Amino acid sequence: MATPYMQRRRSVWHLKIRVPADLRPLLKQHVVRSLKTSDKVIAQARAIEAASAMNGIFMDIRRQALEIIAGVKDDKRPLAELRQFLQDHADELAAQPKEFTEQFIRALRGVRDLEAGRNRQDQSWHDHQSNIIEAIKAARLQGEVEGMARAIREGAGARVAPSIAEIRAIEPEQEGRADPWPDLIPEFYRDRPDFAPKTLIGYGTTFRHLEEVIGRKPVREIAKGDIKNFADFLRDKPSTRSKTGTLKRNTILRQVTEAKVFLRWACDCGYLEDRGFDDVKIRGATQAEKRQLPEEIRRAFTxxxxxxxxxxxxxxxxxxxxxxxxxxxxxxxxxxxxxxxxxxxxxxxxxxxxxxxxxxxxxxxxxxxxxxxxxxxxxxxxxxxxxxxxxxxxxxxxxxxxxxxxxxxxxxxxxxxxxxxxxxxxxxxxxxxxxxxxxxxxxxxxxxxxxxxxxxxxxxxxxxxxxxxxxxxxxxxxxxxxxxxxxxxxxxxxxxxxxxxxxxxxx
Known part of the structure; x- marks a missing residue:
């Protein structure tokens, strides 16, 4: 059973669930979900419901999938067992929610790449797994459980690899919205009614700087590299208010964090695919910043x-x-x-x-x-x-x-x-x-x-x-x-x- 925790991020409460140890290689250490409220009482009520739903995700069928995938990766179980498992449990796997299928795709991709390196003679299985991955993504996007199950079953059954034309036919259109990302800012603010006036001013500055870096590109096209470029832009931006002539690290951290909050919101809304934006880091602290004590940042009058x-x-x-x-x-x-x-x-x-x-x-x-x-x-x-x-x-x-x-x-x-x-x-x-x-x-x-x-x-x-x-x-x-x-x-x-x-x- 996963253990739930509640934590406050800025002004919004989140539910954080520690994943069972045997599932962590597939589902990572924790699963975090926003409770979309700054009110602790409301958050606690929502957390109970969300925790129950999240715990239902960790099912036996997934444990079996993990064991077989891990065994294939460690060369302890034959690839044929994975094929048979996919074929036998296609309907059950297809019925799993998005939280699982996204991780399942990544795990399959890892096996596919590993097997391609081990045995080039089994290129057909390599191609079939690629097709399974693309078909799962397409069917999941459209909510077609039967289509997903059929894709898993047919791919695992080692049928003849489809042609390029067939692959294109089952590829989904690019996920997300084509709106320029700045056009979504008013909607973002409506979903954050708890923002104080000063917070809104800060976000306004962040969004102006972000637009200066990436322009008005469609929100679904924002890439991880865009956020890295934004962090680098802030790192090198001149500042007349700082003794070093550039922005302070805390200022950079605040603006990059605000950009990530907006992108997480866009991902939660389905406007953008999560491309690992949270992994982007800002510049490291200088020696002077490392030596600075907390009381030296802001202190009382003597x-x-x-x-x-x-x-x-x-x-x-x-x-x-x-x-x-x-x-x-x-x-x-x-x-x-x-x-x-x-x-x-x-x-x-x-x-x-x-x-x-x-x-x-x-x-x-x-x-x-x-x-x-x-x-x-x-x-x-x-x-x-x-x-x-x-x-x-x-x-x-x-x-x-x-x-x-x-x-x-x-x-x-x-x-x-x-x-x-x-x-x-x-x-x-x-x-x-x-x-x-x-x-x-x-x-x-x-x-x-x-x-x-x-x-x-x-x-x-x-x-x-x-x-x-x-x-x-x-x-x-x-x-x-x-x-x-x-x-x-x-x-x-x-x-x-x-x-x-x-x-x-x-x-």
Missing amino acids: PDELQTLFQSPLFTGYKSPTKRATPGPMMARGTDAWFLIIMAHTGARIAEIATAPAVLKYLDDVPCLDLIDAGSKTRNARRLVPIIPGLRKLGFIEYAQRQAKAGRLLMDDGREKRSPDAWSKRLNRYLDDIGLTDDALVTYSLRHSFRQMLRAANLNHEVVNRVFGHETGEVGAGYGKQLSSQEARQVVSKVRFPIPLDHLDRR
Whole structure:
């Protein structure tokens, strides 16, 4: 009996079944099937049904096929036994689902090539196996079980090899769809309603680069070499944002993975034959990348760095809106300053703050930042974040009320509308301008700093994850997962900002 597992790939749950040991030479180590949902409860229900169906695939007839094929390959069983087996069990083999017939074809092809090398005198059997393979593919495509059984039986019976004209007559038309692959992107997106706006932006960039490499060729004609060319294109693509002058390995990995996700979807839909796209690898890591520690990729601010940030001109006086990093007389606290203050005191993601409403929600008497609609990265991202005393002291409640009264979002200044990516670039430039130039230190690092604040408060880890918007994967985390008023009061009473910000108190 195969053992099923559930695993999450990006945002979609998949069923992974470990194949019985005696079938692995034919069916590989695992069989993976998408459950086509990001909801764990729905996925579990579908997994039970799918696992039952998949376990039904591993039948005695297949074990016998494997044993004989393996025996022929090892020269322990005669080729005649394989011929007879194919003839005797043609109907049973023809009734097997696609998952088996594809592997069966590959196994037969291996025997065919081996026998051709061993014994050129048996060229007729070599030809018959080729015909069996092509006929199985044709009949499977058309759903003709009887035709498949007839092809197996006639091929195994060692009839006279058909002519070239006859072979062409039974060859199927090329599988898949002839549509240019970019025309299928809207359909792909409709099948992925869980994609967040930022994810869609990332896929859009990937698809533009892929089209630059392979053009608008029909989806059914996309080959494994196309994806290798795409990976090489990204490897050599110039980048002004990287110190090496080329794309970072993580960027290459993300885009190649997104291209593979699209192709797997096309294969699952029957638009394209799987040609081993997942086997394509990106460039290896450089020595510098191998030596880089996880905390060097993105880390929290140190107390000294927080002092540098909150003592900078944006908070103590700047020259003009276009020269925010230059000291000057302007003291107005605009959305740039508030963005950094809010992120440092709530740990909210950039995209969440950029789209959050100004109207606060209350858990009894505790005001909270409302990320119910703005939080979309995970299920736990939809949450309320209590306003801690340090943030209240800086006048945040009054700022939010003014924004709400004007009918604006939290980060809406009434003039320029900025996307999350635009906010990220704008604020990261400011960090560079004030001397915080460490590559591992970005605006998002304030989220890491807030996580440290939650840990330092000795809160229950489930409460920490509810406030922070992380999923734990634990069974108990799904019960009472919404933050309670009692838990909100704990956050307010225990969480403290690591440095004093008395100079920012506007009360």
